[in-house]
Each structure stands twice: as C-alpha cells, then as structure tokens.
Amino acid sequence: MSGLETIKIIVDAEKEASRMLEEAQRKATEIRKQIDVTIENQRSEALDSAKQKASEITERAEHEGKSEAEKFERDSSGKLRELVANASSKKESAVKKLVELVLS
Amino acid sequence: MSETAKFTEDILSIAREKAQSIISKAQEDVDRILNEAKSNFLREASEIIKTAETEVEAIRRRQVSEARHALKLREQEQKNKILTEVLDQTRKRAAEITVDENRYLQYLTKLSVDGIHEIELENVVLHLNASDAKRFGEKLNREISKQLQKSEQIEFAREPIDSAGGVIISNNDGTVRIVNTFEQRYEALEARLLIEAGKLLFNE
Numbered sequence: 001m002s003g004l005e006t007i008k009i010i011v012d013a014e015k016e017a018s019r020m021l022e023e024a025q026r027k028a029t030e031i032r033k034q035i036d037v038t039i040e041n042q043r044s045e046a047l048d049s050a051k052q053k054a055s056e057i058t059e060r061a062e063h064e065g066k067s068e069a070e071k072f073e074r075d076s077s078g079k080l081r082e083l084v085a086n087a088s089s090k091k092e093s094a095v096k097k098l099v100e101l102v103l104s
Numbered sequence: 105m106s107e108t109a110k111f112t113e114d115i116l117s118i119a120r121e122k123a124q125s126i127i128s129k130a131q132e133d134v135d136r137i138l139n140e141a142k143s144n145f146l147r148e149a150s151e152i153i154k155t156a157e158t159e160v161e162a163i164r165r166r167q168v169s170e171a172r173h174a175l176k177l178r179e180q181e182q183k184n185k186i187l188t189e190v191l192d193q194t195r196k197r198a199a200e201i202t203v204d205e206n207r208y209l210q211y212l213t214k215l216s217v218d219g220i221h222e223i224e225l226e227n228v229v230l231h232l233n234a235s236d237a238k239r240f241g242e243k244l245n246r247e248i249s250k251q252l253q254k255s256e257q258i259e260f261a262r263e264p265i266d267s268a269g270g271v272i273i274s275n276n277d278g279t280v281r282i283v284n285t286f287e288q289r290y291e292a293l294e295a296r297l298l299i300e301a302g303k304l305l306f307n308e
Contacts, residue, residue, distance in 0.1 A: 006108045013112035017119030024123030028130030035134045042138075043145040050149030054156030061160040065167030072168055076175045084182050087305040091190055094304040098194040098297050102289060103201060103211055 183306060190301050195290055202236075202269050209240055212271060213247040219273030219282035220248070220256055227257040231272040234264035 202208050212232075220228055232240070237260060245258055265272055270285035290297075302308040 001106070001108065009108055009112055010115070013115045017115050020116070020119040020123045021126070024126040028126050031127070031130040031134055035137055038134075039138060039141040039145075042142065043148075046145050046149045047152065050152040054152050057153070057156040058159055058163060061163040062167070065164040068164060069167040069171035073171050073175065076172075080175065080179050080182065083179070083306070084186070087183070087186050090305050091186065091193070094190050094301055095193045095197055097304060098190065098300060099197045101297065101300060102194065102198040102293060 186305060187298065187301050190305065191294075191297060194297065194301075198290070199268050199286060205239070208269070209243060209247060212236065212240060212244055212269075213251065215284040216244065216248050216271050216273060217251045219271065219284050220252065220258075223273050223275070223280060223282050225256070225275050225280070227259070227276055229259045229261050229274050229276060229278070231261040231263070231265045231274065233267050233269065236269060236271075237264055 201211055216230055230244070232244075236244075241260060245260070248258060259276075261274075265285065267285040267287055270287075270289060272281055272283050272285060274281040
C-alpha cells in the first residue's frame with residue numbers, strides 16, 4: 001500500500017467517524033425535541049383522568065346528598081303535618097284564651 | 105491486521121462510543137425531565153381528586169341544609185297561616201262582645217274606669233262611637249260613677265269617634281287622652297297575643 005492510499009483510508013475513516021457523531025447529535029436533538037410533546041400528552045392524559053375521577057366523586061356525592069335530603073324531607077314532612085294537625089286542633093281554645101286576654 | 109487498518113478501526117470505534125454516549129446522554133436527560141414532569145403532573149392530578157374528595161362532605165351538607173331550609177320556610181309559612189287565622193278570629197270574636205249589651209256595658213265601664221284612674225283628672229270627657237253613645241250614654245255614666253271613689257265630673261263628647269268599640273278618655277280640651285278603643289287595645293296587645301298564640305298552639 002502506498003502512502004497516499006494509507007492517508008486516504010485514514011481520511012475516509014475520520015469522515016465516517018464525523019458522520020457517526022453528526023448522526024448521533026441529530027438523534028439526540030430529535031429525542032430532546034420529543035420530550036415536550038411527550039410530557040404534554042402524558043400530563044393531559046393524567047389530568048383528564050383525574051378530572052373524570054373527580055367528576056365521578058362529586059356526582060356520586062350529589063346523588064348521595066340528594067338521597068339524604070329526600071330522606072330528611074320525608075321524615076320532616078311527617079313531623080310538620082303532625083305539628084300542623086296538632087296546632088289546628090288547638091285553634092278554638094287558643095282563640096278563647098286570646099279573646100279573654102283582649103277583653104281583660 | 106495492518107497498522108493502518110487498526111488505526112482506522114480505533115477511530116471508528118471511538119466515534120461509535122462517543123455517538124452512543126451522545127444518544128445515551130440525551131435519553132438520560134429526557135428520562136430525568138420526564139420523571140420530574142411526571143412527578144409534578146401526578147401531584148396536580150392528585151390535588152384534583154383530593155379537592156373533589158374534600159367537596160364530598162360539603163356537597164352532602166349543602167343538599168341537606170337546602171332541604172332543611174326549605175322545610176323550615178314551609179313550617180314557618182304553615183305556622184304563620186295558623187297564627188293569622190287565630191288572631192283574625194280573636195279580633196272578630198272580641199269585637200262580637202258589642203252584641204251582648206250587658207257584657208259590653210261592663211267591659212266599657214271597666215275601660216272607662218281604668219282610663220279615668222290613669223288620666224288622674226277631676227273633669228274628664230268620654231268619647232264613644234255613635235252606636236255606643238246612643239245605646240249606653242247615661243247607663244254608662246251610672247255604672248262608672250258606681251265604681252269611682254272620687255267624684256270625678258264626667259262628660260260625653262258630642263262628636264262620635266270612628267272605632268268599632270271602646271272608649272277614649274280625655275281632658276276638657278282633648279290635649280291629654282287615654283285611648284282604650286278596640287283597635288288601640290288590639291294593636292297594643294298584638295305582640296303579646298302573637299307570643300301567647302305561639303305558646304298555646306306550638307308550645308313555643
């Protein structure tokens with residue numbers, strides 16, 4: 001092998017090495033570029049899922065609260081009816097006592 | 105292997121290692137950034153769920169509280185209705201005393217005597233409505249005189265008062281007045297009547 005041929009082989013090898021490094025840099029840049037999109041996608045997915053779960057929790061609470069309120073309403077309506085009936089039965093005697101008070 | 109081949113192989117081998125290192129470093133950076141970001145947005149997601157869980161009790165309390173409030177309003181409405189009926193009935197029934205002449209005369213006498221004692225004057229003027237003045241006049245004067253210990257001079261006003269019943273006791277020029285009409289007594293007693301009615305009807 002002549003000296004010239006040897007130099008050419010070495011120059012080609014260095015060119016190949018340089019191309020390898022450039023390719024690696026390009027890949028590294030590409031990998032770094034992807035990160036923002038990846039983060040945004042994963043964040044969006046995690047937050048959407050959390051919001052969905054939160055919505056289910058509050059919906060369930062609304063439903064349970066409504067049931068509890070309805071139960072309270074049923075129990076208390078009975079008591080109110082009783083109170084009104086009881087007071088209505090005392091109306092006549094109350095009027096008599098109040099008339100006495102007015103005329104005393 | 106020739107020296108040249110060994111040399112070029114070294115160059116390429118070093119370049120390969122370096123290239124691998126560049127890519128690995130990029131991947132490590134990305135993994136680290138992703139892990140940090142993950143930790144942040146997972147915390148964010150966890151906060152969203154925690155907030156919803158905290159709201160659960162508040163939602164339940166709000167629903168029950170709204171129901172309780174609505175019921176309280178309904179209860180108050182019903183009570184007011186009954187109280188109004190009873191007070192209206194009381195006013196009507198009290199005014200019916202005027203139909204029973206003897207009883208009303210006694211009552212009118214009492215109202216007059218109470219007023220005369222209260223005004224503490226020797227000369228008093230009694231003001232009645234037209235019907236009472238016509239019905240009772242002298243009879244009332246006699247009944248009052250029987251009950252008074254001092255000898256107060258009683259006159260009846262010529263002008264009738266606009267009232268359902270009762271009496272106004274005044275001095276001669278009308279500057280001092282004790283108003284014992286039905287309307288005034290009812291108005292003065294209204295707050296007390298409400299309290300009494302509440303006790304009688306609702307044990308309040």
